Amino acid sequence: MGICIGLISGTSLDAVDAAACEFADDATWRRLIATRAHPYPGALRAELLALQRHPDTPITLRDLARLDAAIGDCFAEAAATLMRDLGLNGAEVVAIGSHGQTVFHDPLSLHTTTQLGDPNRIAARTGVRTVADLRRADMAHGGHGAPLMPAFHHALFADERTQVVANIGGIANITVLPGAGSGHVFGFDTGPGNALLDDWAQHHLGSPYDRDGAWAASGTLDPALLQRGLADPYFGWPAPKSTGRDYFNLDWLNARDADLAARATADVQRTLLELTVESLASAIETHAPSAAGLLVCGGGARNRFLMERLTARLPRLQVSDTGAHGLDPDWVEAAGFAWLAQRTVLGLSGNLPAVTGAARPVVLGGIYPA
The missing domain is CATH 3.30.420.40 (ATPase, nucleotide binding domain)
Structure with a gap:
């Protein structure tokens, strides 16, 4: 199967974590190859923290689009830098799995979630097909979209x-x-x-x-x-x-x-x-x-x-x-999104209905070509 890269920034917003992982031809896990923690610019992190803590704060469509682009650029730079460190080109990476940055999550009343970070920018900057929007397919089938790990x-x-x-x-x-x-x-x-x-x-x-x-x-x-x-x-x-x-x-x-x-x-x-x-x-x-x-x-x-x-x-x-x-605790989640990306590319389900409450196992996310 080759190399996949997982990207995640969680609720702590410490940094965009990037993990390059190797999988066997049958898609089973082999090893963690290399990692990178790519910090958000301070002003962007502060803005995202404020949105997380106060999700009912009004935001304009212009600001939402600006954040989506800025987060996508940060995720793209995290992956591109890790690839440069490893001497990898786009053809040598099977897929990038991008969780994006959660800014809203309501599985009970609205039954939806929002992760920002334009995956088109990640695919364009890295030359690697990118799997993103990994939670909403589970929610469309009645699940919470979380936890996915x-x-x-x-x-x-x-x-x-x-x-x-x-x-x-x-x-x-x-x-x-x-x-x-x-x-x-x-x-x-x-x-x-x-x-x-x-x-x-x-x-x-x-x-x-x-x-x-x-x-x-x-x-x-x-x-x-x-x-x-x-x-x-x-x-x-x-x-x-x-x-x-x-x-x-x-x-x-x-x-x-x-x-x-x-x-x-x-x-x-x-x-x-x-x-x-x-x-x-x-x-x-x-x-x-x-x-x-x-x-x-x-x-x-x-x-x-x-x-x-x-x-x-x-x-x-x-x-x-x-x-x-066998896996450093700092990199389990990023590695997990690399694992989910390779499952999506292979057309395999990534959710567990017993965990999320979804009606059935589903293939997670959409694929954005390079």
Whole structure:
């Protein structure tokens, strides 16, 4: 099958992640070849964060088109630079799978989602056919269009034991991988991952994130604030379910506590970290009580204190990051969109109805020729 490149910028908007991956002729995974993190220009990132947090903010068609083009250019440059680093031309890459940048996601009332980043620009700049708009086919068949990574998690990490893969980006989601012959793969968004932690750090430290969770570790847990957070109805909704930064943001946090401004900021950060840990752990205990291991990927895998708290909260599970199982936790999602691209090119389905709630498996996305 050859080389495919996956492109993703998630809810944390850290950068456009590009991963070049090799697949066998039968489309099975072989290896991660090379990666690149391509940062957004600061002003563009700030504008996108504002849209994520306040999706009902009016925006003109001109501005929407401008953002679509600007994001497409950033994605194209990420892929083109990675190709130059590897000495690859367009004919040597089978496909690029571009997730785009989510700016709106409503699977419940409008049953649609919006990812910006013009794939025509990516195809034109790289000379590689580009697979994009990877969520809406699932939604057209009644699904949430998310999460999409469980199928990839199953392809890479499934073994004889029941395991859980936790992707902790801005939003956290889990994939339950049942042991051989013991059921279907399923998963869902458990709630906030890094989104609230990053927003609180940006607001009070002027930093985009809390390195290693050191600031959270310096604070004291506020049990009452934690319980008010966990009382949100989202945590009790049945799967399939998905969410985003438009739901879990600082406005959501302020609504949990009228006296938030009077609290020590490090104590709030400590409590927000525990909210991520507890919502993840509770979901795992409820939906995968027989799991033997937890594999963590995404930015949360680099948060030392968060990993310590997950390990302590789930003492029965062997907790590690996906690096111990062959794929660096920073690059699982980008690699997953390379995997989805090659499946689309081959006419193979990419969704799991048991995860998204779709009526049937479908081929995801559209193909934009070079």
